[in-house]
Amino acid sequence: MTPLSPPGNEPPEARVTIRDVARLAGVGIKTVSRVINGEPNVSEHTAVRVRQAITQLRWEPDIRARNLRRADGRTHTIGLLLGSVSNPFAAEMHRAIEDVAANRGYAVLASSHDDDPAREGTAMAAILGRRVDGVILMPIAASQAYLQTDIDRGLTVVCVDREPSGALIPSIRSDARVAASVATRHLIRRGHHRIALLHDDENIWTARERRYGYLDAMRFAGLEIDESLIVGGLSTPELSGAASDRLMRIQDPPTALVCGNNLITIGAVRTLQRLSLQHDIALVGIDDFDTADLIAPPITVVAQRPSQIGRLAADQLFAMIDGTLPRSGPPISVPTDLIERGSGEIGPGSSD
Amino acid sequence: MTPLSPPGNEPPEARVTIRDVARLAGVGIKTVSRVINGEPNVSEHTAVRVRQAITQLRWEPDIRARNLRRADGRTHTIGLLLGSVSNPFAAEMHRAIEDVAANRGYAVLASSHDDDPAREGTAMAAILGRRVDGVILMPIAASQAYLQTDIDRGLTVVCVDREPSGALIPSIRSDARVAASVATRHLIRRGHHRIALLHDDENIWTARERRYGYLDAMRFAGLEIDESLIVGGLSTPELSGAASDRLMRIQDPPTALVCGNNLITIGAVRTLQRLSLQHDIALVGIDDFDTADLIAPPITVVAQRPSQIGRLAADQLFAMIDGTLPRSGPPISVPTDLIERGSGEIGPGSSD
DNA sequence: ATGAAAGCGCTAACAC
DNA sequence: GTGTTAGCGCTTTCAT
Numbered sequence: 001m002t003p004l005s006p007p008g009n010e011p012p013e014a015r016v017t018i019r020d021v022a023r024l025a026g027v028g029i030k031t032v033s034r035v036i037n038g039e040p041n042v043s044e045h046t047a048v049r050v051r052q053a054i055t056q057l058r059w060e061p062d063i064r065a066r067n068l069r070r071a072d073g074r075t076h077t078i079g080l081l082l083g084s085v086s087n088p089f090a091a092e093m094h095r096a097i098e099d100v101a102a103n104r105g106y107a108v109l110a111s112s113h114d115d116d117p118a119r120e121g122t123a124m125a126a127i128l129g130r131r132v133d134g135v136i137l138m139p140i141a142a143s144q145a146y147l148q149t150d151i152d153r154g155l156t157v158v159c160v161d162r163e164p165s166g167a168l169i170p171s172i173r174s175d176a177r178v179a180a181s182v183a184t185r186h187l188i189r190r191g192h193h194r195i196a197l198l199h200d201d202e203n204i205w206t207a208r209e210r211r212y213g214y215l216d217a218m219r220f221a222g223l224e225i226d227e228s229l230i231v232g233g234l235s236t237p238e239l240s241g242a243a244s245d246r247l248m249r250i251q252d253p254p255t256a257l258v259c260g261n262n263l264i265t266i267g268a269v270r271t272l273q274r275l276s277l278q279h280d281i282a283l284v285g286i287d288d289f290d291t292a293d294l295i296a297p298p299i300t301v302v303a304q305r306p307s308q309i310g311r312l313a314a315d316q317l318f319a320m321i322d323g324t325l326p327r328s329g330p331p332i333s334v335p336t337d338l339i340e341r342g343s344g345e346i347g348p349g350s351s352d
Numbered sequence: 353m354t355p356l357s358p359p360g361n362e363p364p365e366a367r368v369t370i371r372d373v374a375r376l377a378g379v380g381i382k383t384v385s386r387v388i389n390g391e392p393n394v395s396e397h398t399a400v401r402v403r404q405a406i407t408q409l410r411w412e413p414d415i416r417a418r419n420l421r422r423a424d425g426r427t428h429t430i431g432l433l434l435g436s437v438s439n440p441f442a443a444e445m446h447r448a449i450e451d452v453a454a455n456r457g458y459a460v461l462a463s464s465h466d467d468d469p470a471r472e473g474t475a476m477a478a479i480l481g482r483r484v485d486g487v488i489l490m491p492i493a494a495s496q497a498y499l500q501t502d503i504d505r506g507l508t509v510v511c512v513d514r515e516p517s518g519a520l521i522p523s524i525r526s527d528a529r530v531a532a533s534v535a536t537r538h539l540i541r542r543g544h545h546r547i548a549l550l551h552d553d554e555n556i557w558t559a560r561e562r563r564y565g566y567l568d569a570m571r572f573a574g575l576e577i578d579e580s581l582i583v584g585g586l587s588t589p590e591l592s593g594a595a596s597d598r599l600m601r602i603q604d605p606p607t608a609l610v611c612g613n614n615l616i617t618i619g620a621v622r623t624l625q626r627l628s629l630q631h632d633i634a635l636v637g638i639d640d641f642d643t644a645d646l647i648a649p650p651i652t653v654v655a656q657r658p659s660q661i662g663r664l665a666a667d668q669l670f671a672m673i674d675g676t677l678p679r680s681g682p683p684i685s686v687p688t689d690l691i692e693r694g695s696g697e698i699g700p701g702s703s704d
Numbered sequence: 705a706t707g708a709a710a711g712c713g714c715t716a717a718c719a720c
Numbered sequence: 721g722t723g724t725t726a727g728c729g730c731t732t733t734c735a736t
Contacts, residue, residue, distance in 0.1 A: 029707080065729035067712090
């Protein structure tokens with residue numbers, strides 16, 4: 001490899017500590033501590049000298065050391081564990097959470113588990129080892145009981161997008177079952193009978209709920225449920241596209257699709273366009289996306305409110321950390337909104 | 353507010369420390385330390401007892417305290433400061449960075465500055481106070497000289513997407529000037545003369561570079577440069593859409609658009625569709641997006657490679673932290689790829 | 705109004 | 721092999 005010490009690579013100067021500041025200002029370290037924490041009992045004269053020393057030495061407090069001894073032990077950092085920080089839905093929540101956190105002087109340790117139950121555990125351990133004051137989790141593991149010990153010891157946890165199980169953790173999410181039911185009913189009302197459901201892996205709470213919602217609507221309408229029209233495990237647009245392709249080639253293909261999330265919608269639309277069926281097969285996506293109105297036909301969706309979910313989750317987390325809200329509680333549902341754009345208003349007869 | 357102590361809100365048990373483990377295992381604390389760090393000189397017998405005590409007490413090491421005394425002082429955490437964690441381009445980089453970091457046992461403290469120069473400073477202070485081993489920054493402030501002191505004291509910094517100024521910090525980014533030039537040349541080659549450039553705020557490095565690239569291509573082709581066709585400051589799809597609308601209503605409107613980024617492209621396409629001009633006005637976007645192929649007409653783009661940028665930046669950061677690479681160095685360009693999909697291949701005569 | 709000493713949970717240095 | 725002591729940079733306690 002390239003050797004060390006090119007321009008700008010001088011030996012790092014020793015760390016500046018509160019002790020250096022105290023020495024330069026000619027005071028004791030406790031006085032420095034008082035100044036930086038705004039505690040009383042420091043004469044304005046000494047305070048000024050201390051502040052000068054701080055700027056002169058360019059000293060910045062070490063938050064780790066500070067919290068090690070502090071009474072409340074707060075780290076002013078929260079953990080955030082999502083499916084993936086690059087998923088648009090998750091990223092939107094992330095941003096809302098960050099805004100609330102930043103307003104309170106909190107930083108966010110963000111990571112992804114890729115909907116792999118095992119990685120929820122390892123990623124969580126990495127977060128907890130850094131002693132965060134709270135965690136916002138999009139759960140994927142079959143149970144979150146493993147968190148109970150830490151919760152008993154004072155850890156605060158809130159779940160988002162999905163309900164936890166095995167531990168009394170509050171959650172903020174859409175009512176996924178209702179959302180899927182609304183999407184399905186919308187198609188039924190347009191006269192569709194053969195409606196396919198494309199959804200994600202069944203170990204994801206939302207995928208299970210959406211399946212129930214779909215079944216609710218079909219049963220309520222007295223429609224026959226054809227299990228071959230229900231396809232799960234579609235974790236990428238590619239899988240979703242392939243599944244759509246297969247569905248379109250069966251004996252009696254569906255006339256409408258309900259797509260369980262963003263990525264599934266994109267994969268399905270791509271396939272419909274390739275087969276030139278996009279104006280014949282109705283489609284309702286769950287979860288909105290930026291360009292849904294620009295596609296031909298524009299995509300009808302049941303929109304979720306990711307930033308509202310994120311904001312509420314962060315509010316709840318901090319209220320729990322503050323002790324103004326209990327550390328357990330019932331799930332909170334955030335409304336979803338049906339947005340009719342065209343793809344969901346195609347009738348069943350279009351291709352006949 | 354709701355009072356405290358509902359179900360599941362028992363008084364937090366005292367923190368478990370290495371001392372509790374030592375006491376239960378009947379050994380000294382140093383022996384526990386040896387076991388958890390895999391150091392030699394511990395009999396297998398005692399090691400087993402210690403491990404039992406650890407699981408029995410559900411003890412987990414406090415990474416803060418650990419790093420406070422450790423020789424290298426590493427926190428095994430890096431900071432990431434982006435325009436916004438919810439921007440698709442940034443989120444993609446974020447994910448790639450997280451992957452590299454997680455592989456090395458590092459966690460990522462992520463935050464957003466919303467392209468506000470002042471917030472780069474405050475967000476950076478929040479990160480540095482938590483004593484990260486390195487920072488990956490998408491710069492927006494006019495100068496990054498403020499980081500020099502921390503760099504001299506051992507902080508490692510890498511910039512992404514944009515070049516820094518005022519400090520010798522390596523950067524990984526696309527060649528924004530070339531990308532814009534490629535986009536513009538592509539349109540010129542199709543016969544366009546009046547080509548508009550829609551871009552972002554000029555205090556963003558990429559926006560400036562893209563302007564240069566556009567001018568390069570126009571000049572090289574000997575085309576007249578009409579300043580009224582160059583619109584900056586378009587930080588949202590709404591602003592971009594409004595600017596596009598205005599451009600389409602001027603005396604001698606452009607026949608083609610170059611869009612400086614994702615959001616600008618979306619806003620412009622939305623306006624073109626509203627004016628029913630999407631098949632008459634050519635458009636090339638810089639930066640690809642998931643649904644670019646699903647829009648009518650499909651959007652031609654000069655695609656960037658955000659995850660490659662992220663991966664390279666993280667690799668570089670860790671090499672610098674390891675000391676195998678100098679802490680300063682020249683910028684690294686990541687290639688861009690022209691993807692012809694339709695919108696960029698429309699000729700200038702379509703609407704005449 | 706100020707500072708010395710103890711301690712947060714852990715690792716480093718040096719005993720035994 | 722094992723334990724004791726000191727110390728990381730800060731806050732707390734308590735004396736002055």
